[in-house]
Amino acid sequence: MNSGASIPQHRKLYEILRKHISEGVYAEGDLLPSENELCRLYGMTRPTVRQSLAALANDGYIRKHQGKGSIVQLPPMDIGILSVSGTTSALGNRNLKTRIIVKPVLKPWPEEFMFNLTKLERESGCIYMERLRLLDEAPIFYDISYIANINLPRITARQFENKSLFVILREHYQVEIKGGEQRIRAISPSARIRSFLMLEAGQPVLHLERRIMTNMEGLFLYSSIFCNTGKYSVFGRF
Amino acid sequence: MNSGASIPQHRKLYEILRKHISEGVYAEGDLLPSENELCRLYGMTRPTVRQSLAALANDGYIRKHQGKGSIVQLPPMDIGILSVSGTTSALGNRNLKTRIIVKPVLKPWPEEFMFNLTKLERESGCIYMERLRLLDEAPIFYDISYIANINLPRITARQFENKSLFVILREHYQVEIKGGEQRIRAISPSARIRSFLMLEAGQPVLHLERRIMTNMEGLFLYSSIFCNTGKYSVFGRF
DNA sequence: AATATTTACTTGTAAATACAAGTTTGTTTG
DNA sequence: CAAACAAACTTGTATTTACAAGTAAATATT
Numbered sequence: 001m002n003s004g005a006s007i008p009q010h011r012k013l014y015e016i017l018r019k020h021i022s023e024g025v026y027a028e029g030d031l032l033p034s035e036n037e038l039c040r041l042y043g044m045t046r047p048t049v050r051q052s053l054a055a056l057a058n059d060g061y062i063r064k065h066q067g068k069g070s071i072v073q074l075p076p077m078d079i080g081i082l083s084v085s086g087t088t089s090a091l092g093n094r095n096l097k098t099r100i101i102v103k104p105v106l107k108p109w110p111e112e113f114m115f116n117l118t119k120l121e122r123e124s125g126c127i128y129m130e131r132l133r134l135l136d137e138a139p140i141f142y143d144i145s146y147i148a149n150i151n152l153p154r155i156t157a158r159q160f161e162n163k164s165l166f167v168i169l170r171e172h173y174q175v176e177i178k179g180g181e182q183r184i185r186a187i188s189p190s191a192r193i194r195s196f197l198m199l200e201a202g203q204p205v206l207h208l209e210r211r212i213m214t215n216m217e218g219l220f221l222y223s224s225i226f227c228n229t230g231k232y233s234v235f236g237r238f
Numbered sequence: 239m240n241s242g243a244s245i246p247q248h249r250k251l252y253e254i255l256r257k258h259i260s261e262g263v264y265a266e267g268d269l270l271p272s273e274n275e276l277c278r279l280y281g282m283t284r285p286t287v288r289q290s291l292a293a294l295a296n297d298g299y300i301r302k303h304q305g306k307g308s309i310v311q312l313p314p315m316d317i318g319i320l321s322v323s324g325t326t327s328a329l330g331n332r333n334l335k336t337r338i339i340v341k342p343v344l345k346p347w348p349e350e351f352m353f354n355l356t357k358l359e360r361e362s363g364c365i366y367m368e369r370l371r372l373l374d375e376a377p378i379f380y381d382i383s384y385i386a387n388i389n390l391p392r393i394t395a396r397q398f399e400n401k402s403l404f405v406i407l408r409e410h411y412q413v414e415i416k417g418g419e420q421r422i423r424a425i426s427p428s429a430r431i432r433s434f435l436m437l438e439a440g441q442p443v444l445h446l447e448r449r450i451m452t453n454m455e456g457l458f459l460y461s462s463i464f465c466n467t468g469k470y471s472v473f474g475r476f
Numbered sequence: 477a478a479t480a481t482t483t484a485c486t487t488g489t490a491a492a493t494a495c496a497a498g499t500t501t502g503t504t505t506g
Numbered sequence: 507c508a509a510a511c512a513a514a515c516t517t518g519t520a521t522t523t524a525c526a527a528g529t530a531a532a533t534a535t536t
Contacts, residue, residue, distance in 0.1 A: 008489060034516060045491050047285075058296055066517045067498030182474055185467040186424035186442035204424035204442030209471075229423040233447075236420055246519060272486060283521050304487045305528030
């Protein structure tokens with residue numbers, strides 16, 4: 001009999017360890033308890049524990065070394081909008097602020113969209129919003145988001161000021177990010193983008209078009225992000 | 239007793255299936271043989287087969303569906319220099335050419351390097367080269383590569399014209415790419431870069447600084463890539 | 477004929493067991 | 507004291523067994 005819900009044990013252990021690593025219970029470079037120790041601690045068998053550790057290694061939370069143990073690595077992303085990380089986490093998330101330019105509204109999708117949409121997505125309409133992200137009061141990202149209006153009641157009413165969109169989707173709708181794809185370009189910004197990012201004429205802008213997959217079948221998050229990479233550069237793992 | 243070398247069975251099966259998928263034995267959308275069938279075919283047990291399939295799913299070659307089977311996906315990258323993929327694979331790799339600007343030479347590392355180097359790397363010196371990548375005769379990437387001169391005999395003598403650097407490292411030195419990290423910026427190109435990419439003044443350029451990890455302990459590949467994203471955009475999964 | 481239901485698949489989860497192989501830490505030996 | 511060895515760890519690989527859960531097709535029912 002499973003104690004509690006029908007969440008697999010290996011998944012549970014994965015979440016526990018992931019949380020511990022994220023919260024700093026284990027520092028970078030630390031050794032995780034050995035597999036056998038984890039077995040004893042959580043009452044599982046080694047194959048189950050190993051499944052959890054394999055997933056953690058995959059997601060970049062640990063590095064395994066035969067004969068040595070599992071070494072903790074710093075978490076890879078978790079920076080709000082951009083899963084491309086680094087600059088922000090290097091500075092600590094303290095100075096990161098979000099200003100909403102266009103509040104979430106429900107409206108039809110643009111005719112020409114950056115990604116191909118399913119029939120269901122087109123029919124559902126999209127939740128649209130524009131946000132500006134500032135680091136130490138300096139605008140860094142301008143983010144235009146599109147979400148298909150599927151199984152997300154009352155989402156336009158929610159606050160997006162302080163919490164990241166991902167956190168809200170996770171806490172209120174149990175939506176988890178699974179991965180995604182992106183197109184990256186260097187562009188000359190439009191006057192509008194230039195003014196939001198407070199750029200001088202001629203300064204280039206990094207443009208990301210992303211399609212983010214979730215655990216909800218058919219639910220994707222889309223965003224078009226303009227970055228001022230003059231002072232900071234976007235960082236990512238692959 | 240192991241038949242042949244000391245390569246694990248699950249790794250062997252992984253390589254076999256990966257090759258089959260890459261070579262088109264299975265088309266996109268096809269179902270792989272079921273796990274039990276693979277057991278019979280290759281004389282392994284299900285956990286071993288599952289380990290192979292888990293790795294394939296991880297690397298984006300298949301998508302698993304409970305009750306259904308393992309569905310083949312198109313390979314994710316494998317595009318020569320850039321693991322950021324898409325544009326090239328969409329066009330087929332036929333039109334991709336490489337022109338060597340600076341042949342591989344052994345020299346000391348730059349004093350100020352884009353990533354922190356280990357003591358061993360600094361002492362070993364670096365293999366330096368510059369290459370231009372063209373798509374349909376139009377220059378797209380300008381790639382400056384740095385490799386620590388560790389366990390790579392005769393590498394400066396090898397041909398890089400037609401084969402990708404990764405392929406050479408793989409075939410001659412058994413070096414496998416494990417992952418990496420990158421910084422991305424939009425910049426105004428220098429006159430030199432602008433002339434190589436045949437750009438007009440004012441056109442922005444995408445700049446990637448990458449550190450690529452390998453299976454060889456302590457061996458990293460570094461590259462600084464300048465991309466003309468005017469016509470094509472760099473594509474990547476995460 | 478259309479709809480349930482059963483059946484035979486598929487992958488997912490989990491245990492118990494065994495040995496191989498790399499790493500560290502002692503202990504013994506010279 | 508220093509080097510060589512041995513023991514006690516660690517993770518890696520692999521088999522065997524069992525049942526759960528999702529999917530699809532064949533079958534029985536209405």
